[in-house]
Amino acid sequence: MEAVVAVAVAVAVVETKPVPAREPLRSLGVGLGYRPVHRDEIFAHRSSIDFFEIVADHYFSASPPKLAELDLLKSNFPLIPHGLALSIGSADGIDQRYLRDFQCVVDAVRPAWCSDHIAFTRAGGIDIGHLTPLPKTSASLRVIRDNLRRVQDCITTPLLLENITESIRYPEDEYTDAEFLGRICDENDVGLLLDVTNLYINSVNYRFDALEVVRRLPKDRIVQLHFVGGRMEEGRWVDSHDTTTQDEIWQLLEAVLSLAPVKGVILERDEKIPPLKDLIPELERARDLYRHAIPA
Amino acid sequence: MQWLFENPLANMPGPAFLGLFGALLVGAIIILRIKAAKIEQGEYATPLPIPDQIDPYKIAYLRGGDTEVIRTAMLDLVERGRIVDVQKKGLGKILSQAKMQWQVADPTDTGADLPPIQLAILRAFAIPRDPETLFQSDIKSRVHEETRPYREWVDQEKLEADPEGRLQLRKLMIICLIGIETLGAYKLAAAWMHHRSNVIFLIGMMFFALIILPICAQHRRLSQRGKNFLRHLQSAFGKLRSVKDARSKPAEPDYAFGNASLPLMAMGLFGVSALQGSSYDPLYQSYQRAASTSSGCSTFTSFGCGSSSGDSGSSCGSGSSCGSSCGGGGCGGCGGD
Numbered sequence A: 001m002e003a004v005v006a007v008a009v010a011v012a013v014v015e016t017k018p019v020p021a022r023e024p025l026r027s028l029g030v031g032l033g034y035r036p037v038h039r040d041e042i043f044a045h046r047s048s049i050d051f052f053e054i055v056a057d058h059y060f061s062a063s064p065p066k067l068a069e070l071d072l073l074k075s076n077f078p079l080i081p082h083g084l085a086l087s088i089g090s091a092d093g094i095d096q097r098y099l100r101d102f103q104c105v106v107d108a109v110r111p112a113w114c115s116d117h118i119a120f121t122r123a124g125g126i127d128i129g130h131l132t133p134l135p136k137t138s139a140s141l142r143v144i145r146d147n148l149r150r151v152q153d154c155i156t157t158p159l160l161l162e163n164i165t166e167s168i169r170y171p172e173d174e175y176t177d178a179e180f181l182g183r184i185c186d187e188n189d190v191g192l193l194l195d196v197t198n199l200y201i202n203s204v205n206y207r208f209d210a211l212e213v214v215r216r217l218p219k220d221r222i223v224q225l226h227f228v229g230g231r232m233e234e235g236r237w238v239d240s241h242d243t244t245t246q247d248e249i250w251q252l253l254e255a256v257l258s259l260a261p262v263k264g265v266i267l268e269r270d271e272k273i274p275p276l277k278d279l280i281p282e283l284e285r286a287r288d289l290y291r292h293a294i295p296a
Numbered sequence B: 001m002q003w004l005f006e007n008p009l010a011n012m013p014g015p016a017f018l019g020l021f022g023a024l025l026v027g028a029i030i031i032l033r034i035k036a037a038k039i040e041q042g043e044y045a046t047p048l049p050i051p052d053q054i055d056p057y058k059i060a061y062l063r064g065g066d067t068e069v070i071r072t073a074m075l076d077l078v079e080r081g082r083i084v085d086v087q088k089k090g091l092g093k094i095l096s097q098a099k100m101q102w103q104v105a106d107p108t109d110t111g112a113d114l115p116p117i118q119l120a121i122l123r124a125f126a127i128p129r130d131p132e133t134l135f136q137s138d139i140k141s142r143v144h145e146e147t148r149p150y151r152e153w154v155d156q157e158k159l160e161a162d163p164e165g166r167l168q169l170r171k172l173m174i175i176c177l178i179g180i181e182t183l184g185a186y187k188l189a190a191a192w193m194h195h196r197s198n199v200i201f202l203i204g205m206m207f208f209a210l211i212i213l214p215i216c217a218q219h220r221r222l223s224q225r226g227k228n229f230l231r232h233l234q235s236a237f238g239k240l241r242s243v244k245d246a247r248s249k250p251a252e253p254d255y256a257f258g259n260a261s262l263p264l265m266a267m268g269l270f271g272v273s274a275l276q277g278s279s280y281d282p283l284y285q286s287y288q289r290a291a292s293t294s295s296g297c298s299t300f301t302s303f304g305c306g307s308s309s310g311d312s313g314s315s316c317g318s319g320s321s322c323g324s325s326c327g328g329g330g331c332g333g334c335g336g337d
Helices: A002-016 A064-076 A096-109 A138-154 A177-188 A196-205 A210-216 A247-259 A276-293 B014-041 B056-079 B116-124 B131-136 B139-146 B148-156 B163-193 B200-216 B224-236 B243-248 B262-270 B281-293 B298-302 B320-326
Strands: A029-033 A052-055 A079-082 A114-117 A120-123 A126-132 A159-162 A191-195 A222-227 A229-233 A236-243 A264-267 B083-085 B102-104
Touching: A029 A276, A052 A064, A064 A096, A064 B224, A079 A096, A096 A114, A096 A138, A138 A159, A138 A177, A159 A222, A177 A191, A177 A210, A191 A196, A196 A210, A196 A222, A196 A229, A196 A236, A196 A247, A210 A247, A222 A247, A247 A276, A264 A276, B014 B163, B014 B200, B014 B224, B056 B083, B056 B116, B056 B131, B056 B139, B056 B148, B056 B224, B056 B262, B056 B281, B083 B281, B116 B139, B131 B139, B131 B281, B163 B200, B224 B262, B243 B262
Parallel strands: A029 A052, A029 A264, A052 A079, A079 A114, A114 A159, A159 A191, A191 A222, A222 A264
Antiparallel strands: A120 A126, A229 A236, B083 B102
C-alpha cells in the first residue's frame, strides 16, 4: 500500500513539475545570407549587416579553411544555421547522419535559432536533390510531427521551418496554406521562417491572396523572414534568387512586418551574386521597414 | 657533518640517481610548459570582434610591438613621398650599393603636419640611412613613448600574455633551475667526496637542464585572445596579404579603412612581406637586405617571435632580428602564428 502511495506521489510530483518556459527570442535585425564570395567585403559593410544566415550544409565535415571562416564569422556576427536537406517531410524518417552534422554546426555556432524547410528532399532512400513540396494533409502533419520529435530530441535550439515555392500542388490537399503552416508550428512548437518571396510567388502562380495567408497565420510563430527577387519564366514566377527584390515583394514584406513580431530578416541572394556593396541598398531598405515596424 | 655525504641520496647508485634526476627534470619541464600554456591561454575566452575602423598602427603594434609600428610609419612616409630611396635622388653612385638607403625627399621638410611617430621617423632620415638602423637608434625609445595608447589597448583587451603570469613563470623557471642544478651539484660533490669520477652523464644532464628549462619557460607574446584577434583580422582581409595582387584586381576591393590606404593597411596587418612585388618593393628589399646581414632569431621564431623577458610591450626584441627571419609577415610578423 505504501509503495502504491509513493508511486502516486511521485507521479503527482512529475505531473506538477513546471515546464521550463522558453526564453523569448532576441531580435537580430536585418542580415544577409552569407556567401563566401562576399568574404572580403563584409567588414567594409558590417554596419549594414546585423547578422548572417549560413548554409549549415557547407560546414558539414568542414575543411580547416571553412572552419576558420566559421570561426571568423561567429566571432564577429550573430549566425543562424540554415539547413537544406533535413527533409522534415520524408515519410522514411530523418537521416541520422545529416541530423548529427546539422547538430554539430548548431553546437559550434550556438545560434538564437536554426532553420530548415517544410519539404522533403529524400524519398525511399533516394536523394532528390531538390526541395519538394508536401501534400497539405493530416498524413503529412503526422510525418512532420514524428520527424520533428527526433530533431528536437537532438537539437534543443529553437527550430524554424520555412515555406517553399511549390512547383506542384496536390489534388488531395486537405488544408489551406495558412492552416497547414499554422498547424505545423502550433502542434510542434516550432517557429516559422516565412519566405516572403516564396509566398508571393505561390500566391501569383496559384492565384490566392498572400496577405490573407499572413493574416491567418499565428503571428507569434513568425520569427524570421526571407526575401529576394524572383523572375517570371514562361508565364510563371520562379524563385530564381538572382535579382533585386520587386516592388510587390517589398509591399508584402512591409505588410508582414506590420503584422508579426519578426525577430530577423534575411536577404537571400543565391544566383548572379553581385558585389556586396550592390546589395546594401536592399538591406538598408529592409532595415528601414524593420525599424519602422519593430522599434528597438 | 659526515651525514652530509653519507645518506641515501649521496650513496644512491649512479643509474638510479640519473633516473631520479631525469624524472625531476621532466617534471620541471612539464610544469613550466603547463604554466606557459596557461599564460598564453589568458583568462578571456570571448573573442574580440573586428572593429568598424581599423587602425593599421594599432594592428602593427599588436603584431610586433614598436618595431612594426616604426616599419609601418616608414611606409606611411614613403607613400606620402616624404622619404625616398637615395638612388632616386641621384646619389646612388656616391653611396654604397650594398645597402639601399633612404632620405627625406625635401631637406626643408619640418614635418610639422605629421603625428609624433611619423615625425620622429622623418627626422631620423635627415641623413641617408638604412631603415634597419632605426632600431639601433634612440628612435625606438621615442616611438615607445608614443605607442603607450596601443600598449594600454593591448593590456585592456588582454591581447598579450599576462605580465604577472610572465613574472611568475620566470620565477618558477629560476626555482626549478636552481633546484635541479643544486641537486646535481650536490651529487657531484658527493661523488668527489667518495672519489668517484664517472659523472659525465650527470654533468651532461645538468648542462641540458641549463638550456632546456629557460626554453620551456618561453611563451608567445600574444595571449590566445590576441592571436585569435590577429588571425581573424588577417583572415578577414586576406587579400591584402599582397599589395600587388590586391591592386591588380579589376576593381580594387572596397575596404573601409577610414583614412588608411590599402598599402598602409596591408603593412599593418601583414608586415613588410605584403609589399613584395608592389610599387613599394624597394622598401621590402631594404628590409630583406638588412635581414640577410643581420643575425637571425631562431630562438624567437621557434616560439612565435615571443619573449619571456616581459620588460616591455614590444617583445620583438632587437629590432631587425624578428622581422627579418619571419619576413615581417609570413608568420604574421612577430607574435603571430
